Amino acid sequence: MDKLQLLKNTTIFSSLTPPDLSVVSSLFIEEGFExxxxxxxxxxxxxxxxxxxxxxxxxxxxxxxGRDMIMAVMSAGDVIGEVAVFDGGPYPATAQGMGxxxxxxxxxxxxxxxxKKYPSVALEIIGDLGRKLRGAMNVARELRGERVxxxxxxxxxxxxxxxxxxxxxxxxxxxxxxxxDIADMVGSTIETTIRVISRFKKEGIVRDSKGKMTLDVKxxxxxxxxxxx
Amino acid sequence: MDKLQLLKNTTIFSSLTPPDLSVVSSLFIEEGFExxxxxxxxxxxxxxxxxxxxxxxxxxxxxxxGRDMIMAVMSAGDVIGEVAVFDGGPYPATAQGMGxxxxxxxxxxxxxxxxKKYPSVALEIIGDLGRKLRGAMNVARELRGERVxxxxxxxxxxxxxxxxxxxxxxxxxxxxxxxxDIADMVGSTIETTIRVISRFKKEGIVRDSKGKMTLDVKxxxxxxxxxxx
DNA sequence: GTATATCTATGATGCTTATCATACTCAACC
DNA sequence: GGTTGAGTATGATAAGCATCATAGATATAC
Numbered sequence: 001m002d003k004l005q006l007l008k009n010t011t012i013f014s015s016l017t018p019p020d021l022s023v024v025s026s027l028f029i030e031e032g033f034e035x036x037x038x039x040x041x042x043x044x045x046x047x048x049x050x051x052x053x054x055x056x057x058x059x060x061x062x063x064x065x066g067r068d069m070i071m072a073v074m075s076a077g078d079v080i081g082e083v084a085v086f087d088g089g090p091y092p093a094t095a096q097g098m099g100x101x102x103x104x105x106x107x108x109x110x111x112x113x114x115x116k117k118y119p120s121v122a123l124e125i126i127g128d129l130g131r132k133l134r135g136a137m138n139v140a141r142e143l144r145g146e147r148v149x150x151x152x153x154x155x156x157x158x159x160x161x162x163x164x165x166x167x168x169x170x171x172x173x174x175x176x177x178x179x180x181d182i183a184d185m186v187g188s189t190i191e192t193t194i195r196v197i198s199r200f201k202k203e204g205i206v207r208d209s210k211g212k213m214t215l216d217v218k219x220x221x222x223x224x225x226x227x228x229x
Numbered sequence: 230m231d232k233l234q235l236l237k238n239t240t241i242f243s244s245l246t247p248p249d250l251s252v253v254s255s256l257f258i259e260e261g262f263e264x265x266x267x268x269x270x271x272x273x274x275x276x277x278x279x280x281x282x283x284x285x286x287x288x289x290x291x292x293x294x295g296r297d298m299i300m301a302v303m304s305a306g307d308v309i310g311e312v313a314v315f316d317g318g319p320y321p322a323t324a325q326g327m328g329x330x331x332x333x334x335x336x337x338x339x340x341x342x343x344x345k346k347y348p349s350v351a352l353e354i355i356g357d358l359g360r361k362l363r364g365a366m367n368v369a370r371e372l373r374g375e376r377v378x379x380x381x382x383x384x385x386x387x388x389x390x391x392x393x394x395x396x397x398x399x400x401x402x403x404x405x406x407x408x409x410d411i412a413d414m415v416g417s418t419i420e421t422t423i424r425v426i427s428r429f430k431k432e433g434i435v436r437d438s439k440g441k442m443t444l445d446v447k448x449x450x451x452x453x454x455x456x457x458x
Numbered sequence: 459g460t461a462t463a464t465c466t467a468t469g470a471t472g473c474t475t476a477t478c479a480t481a482c483t484c485a486a487c488c
Numbered sequence: 489g490g491t492t493g494a495g496t497a498t499g500a501t502a503a504g505c506a507t508c509a510t511a512g513a514t515a516t517a518c
Contacts, residue, residue, distance in 0.1 A: 423495095474505085
């Protein structure tokens with residue numbers, strides 16, 4: 001799959017005509033990233049806007065006390081860094097590779113002029129930001145409302161929906177998440193997360209062999225139902 | 230202060246010329262609200278976009294277990310409901326009056342056509358959404374990182390910056406927040422919040438007489454510094 | 459194959475905080 | 489002026505989870 005093909009399938013450029021798309025495409029640079037590599041760093045000046053091409057990227061927010069928070073996991077077609085590129089402020093979070101992959105990046109300068117040239121892109125960005133805002137608000141609410149077991153069930157469900165492939169007996173997660181990753185998504189510690197997931201494994205809600213997790217979506221949902229009573 | 234005057238000072242319309250502004254102004258309806266009144270309700274279809282004219286409004290996200298989370302406090306010039314109006318999905322949070330006040334509201338239909346007519350407004354909305362996204366991500370991180378005492382110090386500081394008026398000996402909060410409100414902002418319970426604030430009062434960091442709080446900003450900041458070591 | 463590192467696992471302990479219970483304070487209202 | 493209700497206060501108790509410690513499992517490197 002080439003640059004053009006990816007951009008065509010990216011929501012923020014979905015309204016562009018093929019000729020416009022190839023103009024836009026020429027402004028993007030392709031670049032590889034590796035596991036754990038920092039693609040953007042929280043607090044840095046917003047020189048680049050990126051679009052994920054291959055692989056997965058976690059958006060991490062660091063806290064002074066050293067406990068990280070994974071705000072979201074991005075995959076092909078997702079846009080990264082647009083908030084900062086737009087208002088000129090520092091990146092609000094760090095983008096870190098979860099494995100090898102590639103991104104397309106465009107300089108802030110080029111992106112701003114592109115926006116002026118194609119106003120329809122601005123409308124798509126509003127939609128994109130709206131979705132992200134909804135997501136962030138949900139993270140905040142979930143951290144507050146339920147306890148760790150429920151939050152882990154929620155996060156596993158979210159991952160299953162975004163990245164899962166159905167197999168018999170459940171849904172496979174295509175990426176490997178360590179217990180630490182999951183702890184950072186639900187706002188807990190690695191030990192507590194291990195304990196909860198071990199319990200899920202004993203109950204057959206989760207299976208994992210060599211890092212690939214298989215989830216029993218139905219039963220995860222029913223855990224959440226019970227909580228919501 | 231009339232409608233026109235307020236809209237002129239609203240960020241999302243800051244780029245419009247006076248004649249355009251009066252066209253826009255005519256599309257807005259003025260409406261009063263009372264303490265605790267629901268101005269928008271989470272989950273409802275997005276028929277209106279609102280701008281706060283007078284008074285203050287809290288954005289509340291309900292959780293299944295009944296524990297509310299106050300995501301933000303809005304005051305004059307702030308925009309409410311734009312995410313939903315834009316993508317057509319349900320409102321992501323409830324907007325509730327914190328006292329008497331007034332809003333300006335515009336129908337979804339009118340707002341969408343206004344956006345098409347004045348593309349510069351779209352750019353301002355991107356900025357607005359970006360700020361909100363930054364805010365929501367910070368809420369999520371704070372909930373995770375620190376414990377209640379630090380989170381309350383943080384929230385009080387944020388309120389002091391947004392709504393405070395300097396007086397000798399500190400900063401006065403112009404609105405009355407109950408302990409429950411503050412608990413809902415930091416993700417805690419009313420009892421714990423009362424205990425922490427009582428401690429702050431004993432230490433002279435917070436004073437309150439008939440509901441008006443006076444904050445010692447310096448010392449609140451130093452509490453956070455200590456935590457961040 | 460052994461070594462090294464990373465991830466997972468599990469126990470013991472105690473801190474924070476939620477929860478339950480009860481009482482006090484103050485303002486509003488008939 | 490007493491009644492009512494909302495907000496504030498404070499103690500007792502225990503649930504939930506973080507923290508510390510240690511060990512096994514699995515992968516990667518030499």
